[in-house]
């Protein structure tokens with residue numbers, strides 16, 4: 177039969193991204209998705225699951241939106257792509273850059289386009305370093321990031337990523353990256369003083385850490401970071417790849433903290449996954465300085481920087497986010513989700529801390545709610561597998577001895593669908609608890 181055939185072809189030919197390669201090789205694909213509608217995904221066998229992760233935190237407007245297909249088709253038929261190198265341009269890229277300037281925090285006003293978040297991060301680091309060269313401070317090249325951070329898998333992003341297993345994957349990372357404790361602005365100050373501010377180009381942070389386990393910084397943290405970066409003449413770069421475009425209940429995650437970065441990386445939610453797009457925004461002062469100080473060519477650009485079809489899809493996506501007020505909705509439904517987590521916590525003794533900002537949430541699994549002690553073998557991966565069988569896709573995070581479930585459904589989710597997620601989670605927790613504690 178052809179489902180079996182596809183499974184065999186998958187095992188033989190398809191190297192999956194971020195996959196348990198041996199296990200995947202033995203078991204084959206768990207779902208071959210064929211269809212998406214709203215918060216639901218359907219596979220070849222007719223299984224229907226709630227996409228509790230918005231796939232990879234990115235399908236903000238939900239699956240199967242015909243208007244996205246229509247706008248892509250229209251742009252593809254007219255002009256799918258043309259180069260944006262040097263003086264060439266196209267209308268969707270121009271209009272999107274202008275739209276982003278309108279919605280981005282503060283004075284972030286100019287955009288360099290990429291095809292995704294890893295390219296966005298590498299671009300930001302290179303532009304930051306180049307900026308200091310232009311400013312006559314060529315030794316300012318170090319990039320400081322945080323523990324538990326994730327910034328992509330290109331060489332720069334991997335090197336910037338605080339989660340150690342990603343760096344150890346090759347045992348050889350790029351020079352000039354260093355890491356500080358994720359919640360401590362004082363640790364940043366100490367690091368700058370140890371290294372010397374004259375060697376540091378930028379500090380990079382996700383407004384809410386995603387892949388590292390949904391860690392929400394203390395209220396004053398980013399205000400203090402902004403002050404420290406200004407004091408030592410260091411660029412502050414936010415990585416809004418997950419937190420951008422409504423995810424946390426504001427347009428961009430950093431808005432919760434009332435500060436504006438010098439540069440901002442984005443991707444994912446900019447198109448809700450309907451096309452591959454990312455980018456870096458720069459403040460108007462910085463862009464002005466770039467223009468004034470540059471004498472040669474900006475020797476950084478991707479073939480697909482400013483891809484016309486991807487940019488037209490992004491424009492439509494932003495129109496939908498605004499027209500359907502999905503940012504307010506993320507805030508409201510995020511409140512419902514957190515209330516649901518708290519109820520689960522009351523019912524299930526293996527749930528420790530729960531947290532969420534908008535529709536970006538986490539549930540910690542513990543052996544003991546008081547001591548917060550964890551199980552020796554993490555339970556979150558088991559819960560993920562069991563929840564999937566019951567119709568809900570969520571993710572586990574076990575880095576740094578964590579045992580955490582992360583949940584980030586599409587922003588279009590409604591109350592009934594949140595309740596459905598909670599029922600599945602509750603049944604799953606009950607089953608796993610029975611197995612663990614009897």
Ligand code: PLP
Nearest residue numbers: 292293294326327328415417418
């Ligand atoms: N930065 C952050 C904060 C991310 O969460 C991700 C992806 O999950 C990336 C960068 C990398 O983005 P991409 O996978 O589009 O290259």
